[in-house]
Amino acid sequence: xxxxxxxxxxxxxxxxxxxxxxxxxxxxxxxxxxxxxxxxxxxxxxxxxxxxxxxxxxxxxxxxxxxxxxxxxxxxxxxxxxxxxxxxxxxxxxxxxxxxxxxxxxxxxxxxxxxxxxxxxxxxxxxxxxxxxxxxxxxxxxxxxxxxxxxxxxxxxxxxxxxxxxxxxxxxxxxxxxxxxxxxxxxxxxxxxxxxxxxxxxxxxxxxxxxxxxxxxxxxxxxxxxxxxxxxxxxxxxxxxxxxxxxxxxxxxxxxxxxxxxxxxxxxxxxxxxxxxxxxxxxxxxxxxxxxxxxxxxxxxxxx
Amino acid sequence: xxxxxxxxxxxxxxxxxxxxxxxxxxxxxxxxxxxxxxxxxxxxxxxxxxxxxxxxxxxxxxxxxxxxxxxxxxxxxxxxxxxxxxxxxxxxxxxxxxxxxxxxxxxxxxxxxxxxxxxxxxxxxxxxxxxxxxxxxxxxxxxxxxxxxxxxxxxxxxxxxxxxxxxxxxxxxxxxxxxxxxxxxxxxxxxxxxxxxxxxxxxxxxxxxxxxxxxxxxxxxxxxxxxxxxxxxxxxxxxxxxxxxxxxxxxxxxxxxxxxxxxxxxxxxxx
Numbered sequence: 007x008x009x010x011x012x013x014x015x016x017x018x019x020x021x022x023x024x025x026x027x028x029x030x031x032x033x034x035x036x037x038x039x040x041x042x043x044x045x046x047x048x049x050x051x052x053x054x055x056x057x058x059x060x061x062x063x064x065x066x067x068x069x070x071x072x073x074x075x076x077x078x079x080x081x082x083x084x085x086x087x088x089x090x091x092x093x094x095x096x097x098x099x100x101x102x103x104x105x106x107x108x109x110x111x112x113x114x115x116x117x118x119x120x121x122x123x124x125x126x127x128x129x130x131x132x133x134x135x136x137x138x139x140x141x142x143x144x145x146x147x148x149x150x151x152x153x154x155x156x157x158x159x160x161x162x163x164x165x166x167x168x169x170x171x172x173x174x175x176x177x178x179x180x181x182x183x184x185x186x187x188x189x190x191x192x193x194x195x196x197x198x199x200x201x202x203x204x205x206x207x208x209x210x211x212x213x214x215x216x217x218x219x220x221x222x223x224x225x226x227x228x229x230x231x232x233x234x235x236x237x238x239x240x241x242x243x244x245x246x247x248x249x250x251x252x253x254x255x256x257x258x259x260x261x262x263x264x265x266x267x268x269x270x271x272x273x274x275x276x277x278x279x280x281x282x283x284x285x286x287x288x289x290x291x292x293x294x295x296x297x298x299x300x301x302x303x304x305x306x307x308x309x310x
Numbered sequence: 311x312x313x314x315x316x317x318x319x320x321x322x323x324x325x326x327x328x329x330x331x332x333x334x335x336x337x338x339x340x341x342x343x344x345x346x347x348x349x350x351x352x353x354x355x356x357x358x359x360x361x362x363x364x365x366x367x368x369x370x371x372x373x374x375x376x377x378x379x380x381x382x383x384x385x386x387x388x389x390x391x392x393x394x395x396x397x398x399x400x401x402x403x404x405x406x407x408x409x410x411x412x413x414x415x416x417x418x419x420x421x422x423x424x425x426x427x428x429x430x431x432x433x434x435x436x437x438x439x440x441x442x443x444x445x446x447x448x449x450x451x452x453x454x455x456x457x458x459x460x461x462x463x464x465x466x467x468x469x470x471x472x473x474x475x476x477x478x479x480x481x482x483x484x485x486x487x488x489x490x491x492x493x494x495x496x497x498x499x500x501x502x503x504x505x506x507x508x509x510x511x512x513x514x515x516x517x518x519x520x521x522x523x524x525x526x527x528x529x530x531x532x533x534x535x536x537x538x539x540x541x542x543x544x545x546x547x548x549x550x551x552x553x554x555x556x557x558x559x560x561x562x563x564x565x566x567x568x569x570x571x572x573x574x575x576x577x578x579x580x581x
Contacts, residue, residue: 171578175571278564285461285567 028054035112045148048114052135057106063096064103067243068201071298072104074250080111083150083192084253086157087183089176089280090165091202093225094239095119098157101197101248102137105155116149117157122222143186150190158183160273167211167223173203174288176281181266181273184256189263193253196276198283201246204294206230245297247287251279314340321398328400329438332431338421339392346389349382353529354487358390360536361397364481369436371473371480372401372443372536373562375462375570376451377488379511380525381405386534387443387483388423402435404444404469409508432472443483444469446559449508453497459489460570467559474555477544482562484569486577487532533573537565 029036039050064070078084091097098117106112118141123133139145141158149156159165160179168175187194208225216224229238254276262268291298315322325336350356364370377383384403391399400423407426410416425431427444435442445451446465454463473480494511502510515526540558545551 169578172571172575175574176568177571178568274564274568275561278561278568281564281567281571282462282464282560285458286464288461289458289463 024058025051025054028057032106032112035106035114038112039114046116046139046145047131047134048116048137049135052132053114053137056136057103060099060103061107063241064100064107067241068100068205068246069297070100070104070201070246070248072108072248072250074252075104075108076110077250077252078105078109078155078195079193079253080109080113081153083153083190084155084195085150085183085187085192086115086155086195086197087179087276087280088157088159088197088199089174089284090159090161091168091173091199092241093166093206093208093227094241095159095166096205096241097199097202097248098159100199100202100246101157101250104248113155115155115157117159118146120163120222122163143182146186147190150186150192156192158186160277163222167208167225168203169211170203170207170209174200174284176277176284179273179277181269184269184272184276185263188256188258188269189260191260193255194276195253196251196280196283198249198251198280198287199246200249200284200287200291201244201297204244205241207242242295244294247291247298249283249287251283311340314343318392318398320395321392321400324398325400329402329435329440331434332425333417333420334400334423335421338418339423342422343389346385347393350386350389350393353527354386354491354532355529356386356390356532356534358534360483361390361394363536363538364391364397364399364441365479366397366399367439369439369476369478370441370539371436371470371478372441372483373465373470373480373559373566374443374445374483375485375488375566376445376447377485377491378454378456378459378494379452379492379513379516380527381445381452382491382527383485383488383534384424384443384445385422386485386532390534391441399441401441401443404432404435404442406448406508409449409506411506427469429472433476436473436476436478442473446470453494453509453511454489455497456489456493456495459493460486460574462563462567462570465559465563467556470559470562471552471555474542474545474558475551479539480542480558480562481539482537482565482569483534484537484566484573485532485534486570486573487530490530491527491532493528535569535573537569540565 088097102115105115114137117138119133119138121140124130124140139149146156160183161177162180165177206227208227210226212224212226216222229240256272322336374383388401388403391401402423402425404425404427407416407419407424432442446469447463448466450463470480492513494513496512498510498512502508515524517524540561542554542558545554
């Protein structure tokens with residue numbers, strides 16, 4: 007009887023102080039960022055408060071399979087480039103979770119996100135406090151000069167609102183990230199994410215409603231405008247796979263950032279690398295919900 | 311025959327001068343021309359773009375995605391180049407044909423302008439200034455399941471090696487619609503192995519219906535577009551050649567896939 011009481015008390019304590027629980031679980035991450043001022047409004051308290059939810063999604067709900075996490079450097083500047091997906095952009099959050107929980111030198115990822123999030127009354131502070139930064143050239147340059155890990159989804163908001171029949175068909179990348187990489191001499195790390203495009207199957211995008219509500223898109227999904235509030239944001243339990251490629255050191259001098267032809271070519275190369283990897287992962291996948299065969303993933307069985 | 315002569319005069323002038331080492335025969339084309347024309351204009355209503363990008367003379371390589379079940383994109387390319395008013399040219403289609411054991415079938419493919427893949431064959435064609443087309447997905451592309459339609463399988467970079475060695479311009483060509491024309495439901499590997507075939511796809515028509523009908527296809531709308539040539543530098547060093555070839559085949563694959571994505575978006579979002 008006594009024991010049970012103690013247990014409940016302890017769990018209540020944990021609930022009361024999520025930061026303490028977080029510091030016990032991820033001491034390296036906590037030490038790295040505790041008590042440090044951040045120009046863009048990052049707050050470790052908010053991150054610690056919300057981390058359990060996203061960790062649940064990562065570990066239990068989506069059962070994310072991650073490959074090549076060691077390709078992300080523990081220190082120094084780098085740019086993560088990926089394919090965007092999934093109406094609610096959970097793909098970035100999933101990589102953040104992996105960096106926080108699985109990496110040897112856990113570190114935060116600063117995603118450059120669209121202005122729209124920063125205009126939302128309820129959400130703008132939360133977005134800032136969990137590490138997102140308004141996507142401008144100056145901000146990105148500042149972050150990279152501070153040796154941060156910057157995440158960019160060059161498809162932009164169009165990539166998030168892909169209809170279901172266009173899933174895993176990468177839109178043409180905006181060349182800004184290559185310009186940034188050359189100008190700041192930072193390596194590019196391509197990331198291919200499979201699973202994100204199927205968590206919210208978007209059947210129709212109602213442009214007129216979106217324009218009226220000043221939203222980037224207004225999707226109609228299985229749950230979205232129909233069900234009551236928390237249920238409409240309920241994703242499908244799709245198995246995820248995140249494949250992080252080897253870093254690409256471009257090796258061009260900083261003046262080359264204005265060479266449009268070169269920048270465009272490098273952009274296309276990165277885009278095609280991600281698209282090719284998506285095609286390969288989709289080909290190897292057995293089914294949407296169960297994902298890949300473990301033995302096949304480990305390379306034990308020959309592929310069909 | 312006389313009708314053919316008057317319709318395809320420019321093409322015939324070109325074809326008579328072209329390389330016939332493998333047994334190309336214009337009479338075979340005369341025989342199949344009505345069928346190709348029907349398929350091109352009436353059945354698939356092929357929309358062909360970018361033909362003017364190809365050089366009028368001199369060698370070039372066309373790299374494309376192969377459709378499912380039968381190599382129809384190759385024959386449609388053949389017909390498009392043959393019937394063009396602007397730039398009629400003969401195209402040699404290089405393919406892996408070792409698995410065709412039946413000699414008559416093999417010969418009829420050669421008569422149409424198919425050439426068995428080998429580095430020597432391709433180099434000889436380039437030296438003679440011929441136009442060559444290749445579909446580097448190979449047999450895997452023919453057995454592409456319907457669920458993976460319009461998703462490319464990795465290109466075999468070795469097939470681009472002869473072109474890169476000779477410094478021939480490479481033109482990617484994207485074909486939309488060929489994967490939906492014959493939906494491949496599944497691929498039976500065990501039967502393919504038993505019959506010594508590269509793949510044994512099951513389609514709504516294939517093993518079920520009697521002979522001419524099992525090769526039937528659906529009247530989907532096709533869209534073929536030749537893209538701008540890849541830019542690369544001719545290298546002398548062997549390692550450099552291989553690296554260039556690998557990079558260019560990946561880039562060509564990416565270009566084709568991106569073009570397919572663009573065309574699909576156009577199709578789905580058209581009002």
